[in-house]
Each structure stands twice: as C-alpha cells, then as structure tokens.
Amino acid sequence: xxxxRRPLTPLNAPDLERFALRYVERYATTRVRLADYLKRxxxxxxxxxxxxxxxxxxAQRMADxxxxxxxxxxxxxxGAMGRRGLGARRVGQALRDAxxxxxxxxxxxxxxxxxxxxxxxxxxRRKRIGPFALEAAERPVQEKQLAAMLRAxxxxxxxxKIVRMSPGEDIEALL
Numbered sequence: 001x002x003x004x005r006r007p008l009t010p011l012n013a014p015d016l017e018r019f020a021l022r023y024v025e026r027y028a029t030t031r032v033r034l035a036d037y038l039k040r041x042x043x044x045x046x047x048x049x050x051x052x053x054x055x056x057x058x059a060q061r062m063a064d065x066x067x068x069x070x071x072x073x074x075x076x077x078x079g080a081m082g083r084r085g086l087g088a089r090r091v092g093q094a095l096r097d098a099x100x101x102x103x104x105x106x107x108x109x110x111x112x113x114x115x116x117x118x119x120x121x122x123x124x125r126r127k128r129i130g131p132f133a134l135e136a137a138e139r140p141v142q143e144k145q146l147a148a149m150l151r152a153x154x155x156x157x158x159x160x161k162i163v164r165m166s167p168g169e170d171i172e173a174l175l
Contacts, residue, residue, distance in 0.1 A: 010046035013053065020058055024067040028076060031059040031068055032099020071104045078108045085123025088112040090153025117174055120154045120162055130165035137163075 011019070019041050023034060035055040047053065062068045074095050081091045091112055095105055125132045129145045137145060142163050149159035161174065 008045045010048035011042055012048045016041070016053055016055075016058065020062055021067070024062055028073050029068060030070045030073050030099040031056070031063050034059040034062060034068060036099075070100050071107060073098070074100045074104045074108045075111070078112055082112065082115050082119040083122065085119050085121075085126050085152060087119060087123075087149075087153030087155070088116060090151075093153070116155065116158065120149065120158050121171060121174070123149060123152050123154065124162050130162040131167060131169045131171050133167040136167055 016038055020034060020038060023029065023037050029037075035058075038053075038055045038058065042053070059068065063070070077095060077098065078091050081094060086094075088109070092105060092109075095108070124130050127145070127148060128134065129137075129149065146159055146163045149163065150156065158174075165171075
C-alpha cells in the first residue's frame with residue numbers, strides 16, 4: 001500500500017536561490033535558460049512571497065558571480081555542434097533559442113564561418129554523402145542528401161559540391 005504524497009511547499013526566495021545554484025552547478029547554461037528553469041519551478045510548486053520574484057535579476061546575479069557565462073556557453077555549444085557536423089545557420093538558431101544575445105553570437109560567428117567546410121565534411125562523413133559514400137548516388141538520392149545538408153545548416157553551394165563528389169574523391173579540393 002502506497003502512501004499519498006504530501007503536496008510540495010511553495011517556494012520562497014532562499015529556495016529559489018538554492019535551485020538556481022544547484023542548476024548552474026550541474027549544467028552549462030545561459031541567463032535566459034536559468035530564468036526559464038526557475039519560472040518552471042515556480043509554476044510547479046507555487047510562490048509564497050508577496051511580490052513576484054525577479055528571475056532576471058537572480059540570473060544576472062549568477063552571471064555576475066561567474067556561475068553563468070553566455071559567451072562561454074555559446075563557444076562551447078557552437079564547437080560541439082560544429083564537430084557533430086552542423087552548419088553555422090543551424091548553430092546560430094540553436095544559440096538564439098538558448099537565449100544567447102546577439103553580441104555573443106557575433107563573437108562566435110567568425111569561428112563558425114571558419115569551420116564551415118570541416119563541419120560540412122563531418123556531416124557528409126557521418127551520413128556517408130558524396131566522397132564518403134560507398135557507391136555513387138542517383139539524382140533523387142542526391143537531392144535528398146542535399147536537403148539533409150541544408151537542414152543541417154550548411155551553405156547551398158558547399159553542400160551541392162559535396163553531394164556531387166564521387167565516392168572516394170579527394171576532399172583536398174574543398175579545403
């Protein structure tokens with residue numbers, strides 16, 4: 001026989017700070033993501049204070065203390081996504097969704113553009129497209145491969161070049 005769960009007590013300011021510290025201790029995050037997490041916790045448990053909590057100020061305080069750094073988050077996330085073979089457009093959108101501000105995106109953009117070819121080749125290698133394919137693809141298959149590369153955020157011209165390459169063809173021409 002299971003006992004019914006006690007309802008959770010509503011949060012107060014010290015609880016909220018404890019949740020924030022626990023979250024930034026466990027996850028690399030942005031100020032916006034931290035504020036969204038705290039908002040969700042308040043929605044789940046309720047709030048016991050008189051005035052609504054200033055979640056943006058709490059997230060900013062965590063950033064001031066050095067627990068949250070949007071630029072480092074953007075650099076780390078962009079690098080990881082680039083190594084997985086995702087293009088600059090897709091990485092930029094993911095960073096915007098994570099709440100990274102434009103100034104931090106602008107700081108990361110040159111690194112993304114500089115690694116465009118290597119990330120496109122990583123994607124092609126992972127999906128066995130173009131020079132990494134086992135056999136030459138027919139036109140309908142090439143169109144699907146091109147669409148996959150475009151969805152991954154790669155430039156059209158670069159994607160088309162890679163898709164049209166023959167299996168085993170030297171990739172040095174792209175580099």
